[in-house]
Amino acid sequence: MALKRGPRSQPSGLDPLARAKAIALRQLAARMRTEAQLRARLAKDGLEGEADAVVAWLAALGYLDDGAYARARARGLVARGAGPRLVERRLVSEGIDAAAARAAAAEALAGEVGEGGRAAELAQCRALAARRARGIPLEDLDDRGRRRLARFLLGRGFAGSVVSRVLGIHADG
Structure with missing residues (x-):
């Protein structure tokens, strides 16, 4: 009968630094990670x-680059229909600096749409709204349909002003 080892048990013969390097390499072999994610994983095993x-x-060695991680992750999120605010929130929660997250989101959005700034967000929001409306022209949506679509788009990280412009909703005042 084999003995079970817990996640924090240390294999015999490895010093803590070698063990930490092995854990980090295993984590990076599975997928890209941020510095913060690796630090958290090492702390979990008592190797802070x-x-x-x-x-x-x-x-x-070039195996850990938060900037490259942010750009790649942002491109993936934008390709799946995430707006810039959602991309920023996700990147910050994964340990990326807020300014770097904002820049990566803007770059990914511009790369996906082929435009920059607010025009890129507007184009991405318009495309996602059209897909979500499933062939119904956005002008033909009833009030309930517009509200539902607006909630969806806001939840996907698009600015309220962009959503209202795409859906033709204009607030007074």
Whole structure:
């Protein structure tokens, strides 16, 4: 009968730094990660003392790059219909700096739509609204349908002003 080892049990013969490097490499082999995600994973195994050395080692090898992670993740989210605010929130929650998250979201949106700034967000929102309306022209939606679509688009991270412009909803005042 084999003994079960918990996630924090240390294999015999490995010093903490070697163990931390092995864990980090396994994590990166599965998918890209941010520095914050790797630090959290190492802390889970009680290896927070080795985190600085491991992060520096991985960065020197080119295996850890938060900027590249942010750009790739933002492109993936935008391709699936996420608006810039949702992309920013997700990236920040994954350990990316707010300014870098904002820049990655803007770059991904511009790359997806082929335009920049507010025009890119407007084009992405319009395309998602048309897909969600399933062939019904947006002008033909009733009030209930517009409200539902507006809630959906706002939840996907588009600005209220962009949603109202796409759906033809204009607030007074």
